[in-house]
Amino acid sequence: MTTTQLNQLTHRLETINGLSKGEIGQNRLVYSPTWVSAQQQVIKWGLDLGLQVSVDDFGTTYMDIPGTVHPDQVIAVGSHIDTVAQGGRFDGLYGVLGGLQAIEDLLETAGRPKKTIRLISFSEEEGSRFPDTFTGSKHYTNQKVNLAMTDPDGISFENARKDAVGKLNLPGVTHAKPGLPSTFTELHIEQGPRLIDRQLQIGLVTAIVGQRRFTVTVKGIANHAGTTPMDERADALEMAVTLISELRSRAHELNKNLTFTVGEMHVSPNTSNVIPGFVTFSIDTRYSSENVLDKFEHIINQVVEQNQTTNITSTVNRWAKSDVTHLDDQLLSANQKIADRLGFSSTQLASGAGHDSQIMAKVTRTTMIFVPSINGISHAPEENTSKEDLLRGVELLTESLRQQAY
Numbered sequence: 001m002t003t004t005q006l007n008q009l010t011h012r013l014e015t016i017n018g019l020s021k022g023e024i025g026q027n028r029l030v031y032s033p034t035w036v037s038a039q040q041q042v043i044k045w046g047l048d049l050g051l052q053v054s055v056d057d058f059g060t061t062y063m064d065i066p067g068t069v070h071p072d073q074v075i076a077v078g079s080h081i082d083t084v085a086q087g088g089r090f091d092g093l094y095g096v097l098g099g100l101q102a103i104e105d106l107l108e109t110a111g112r113p114k115k116t117i118r119l120i121s122f123s124e125e126e127g128s129r130f131p132d133t134f135t136g137s138k139h140y141t142n143q144k145v146n147l148a149m150t151d152p153d154g155i156s157f158e159n160a161r162k163d164a165v166g167k168l169n170l171p172g173v174t175h176a177k178p179g180l181p182s183t184f185t186e187l188h189i190e191q192g193p194r195l196i197d198r199q200l201q202i203g204l205v206t207a208i209v210g211q212r213r214f215t216v217t218v219k220g221i222a223n224h225a226g227t228t229p230m231d232e233r234a235d236a237l238e239m240a241v242t243l244i245s246e247l248r249s250r251a252h253e254l255n256k257n258l259t260f261t262v263g264e265m266h267v268s269p270n271t272s273n274v275i276p277g278f279v280t281f282s283i284d285t286r287y288s289s290e291n292v293l294d295k296f297e298h299i300i301n302q303v304v305e306q307n308q309t310t311n312i313t314s315t316v317n318r319w320a321k322s323d324v325t326h327l328d329d330q331l332l333s334a335n336q337k338i339a340d341r342l343g344f345s346s347t348q349l350a351s352g353a354g355h356d357s358q359i360m361a362k363v364t365r366t367t368m369i370f371v372p373s374i375n376g377i378s379h380a381p382e383e384n385t386s387k388e389d390l391l392r393g394v395e396l397l398t399e400s401l402r403q404q405a406y
């Protein structure tokens with residue numbers, strides 16, 4: 001890749017990230033106005049490059065450069081366009097724009113491919129607005145998505161989706177969901193410290209951890225903060241804190257590498273002189289074995305059950321579950337050879353973050369390429385990757401696509 005091409009990739013990243021200007025981090029929650037503008041911009045760049053663009057019912061965008069010999073064999077590449085709230089500049093977006101850059105480089109240096117190359121910009125992966133994750137790749141691969149869900153403001157998934165997808169109907173875009181590809185490659189930032197700590201340039205992903213997400217709802221009794229005796233309260237927040245603290249130690253006891261995160265909490269009425277009557281909080285838990293996750297799910301249900309009192313009742317609802325996933329060995333070893341040939345230092349590692357690749361891997365041969373995250377930070381505005389590392393990831397991806405599609 002030349003300096004001009006690197007500048008183009010940087011410029012495109014900045015253009016999309018500029019859409020959240022003035023905000024804390026990136027806020028492309030699925031179907032939000034910023035999300036719409038970002039997906040529209042990606043579509044425009046694809047059309048400018050002469051790619052055949054289609055958008056499906058969920059707003060996932062597919063951009064094809066049809067193969068000259070085997071147009072029906074599809075080599076797909078891509079990632080997701082959405083972010084978490086107050087997210088970083090590279091999670092998801094790098095895989096979409098890195099893929100676009102690789103395709104542009106290939107068209108310039110090698111012309112049309114023999115097999116079709118497809119860039120996919122998945123509508124949603126993070127599960128940050130509606131209570132479901134990977135809805136873009138699930139829809140593409142015909143897996144079930146909960147269509148009846150609503151966001152915290154009560155907006156239904158269906159209304160948000162129809163509204164936003166209508167705005168992607170630009171001239172030159174067809175409305176369709178294409179068939180499934182023969183392979184899928186996702187380029188992504190590592191989001192953790194392993195590559196950067198060992199000063200490695202590339203990570204090749206062997207597997208992705210299993211992940212489950214829950215909402216715990218605690219119902220107590222709201223009452224006056226000054227007049228209600230301390231031993232007569234039904235404080236929902238106090239109970240939530242007890243549950244969280246007990247679950248955290250039980251998780252650690254079960255397995256010290258099992259992750260346990262409470263990232264979201266709603267307190268009602270959330271005012272200083274009222275005892276909280278109603279609290280909800282999320283649990284995100286992950287590990288590399290389903291057996292440990294099953295055990296911890298059992299513990300969650302047990303701890304919530306054991307802490308019921310006459311005045312405080314708690315319930316737990318699991319709304320997301322993704323399985324431990326092993327990615328394709330052959331694609332990984334092909335990419336390992338390319339990385340060695342290009343002189344990139346690398347390692348093979350498992351991912352602690354969830355990815356569309358684990359959904360794609362259920363239907364097609366799938367592989368992932370990681371580049372280092374500075375200070376191992378992600379899902380935060382400080383998320384960063386050096387230009388040299390961004391470049392190396394795209395170079396490896398370009399060579400992999402060349403090998404697979406030409």
Ligand SMILES: NC(=O)NC(NC(N)=O)C(=O)[O-]
Binds near residue numbers: 091125127191352
């Ligand atoms: N690459 C990601 O940040 N993925 C995130 N999102 C999902 N759905 O797993 C996560 O929380 O790990």
Ligand SMILES: [Zn+2]
Binds near residue numbers: 084126
């Ligand atoms: Zn993410």
Ligand SMILES: [Zn+2]
Binds near residue numbers: 080091125188
């Ligand atoms: Zn991501």
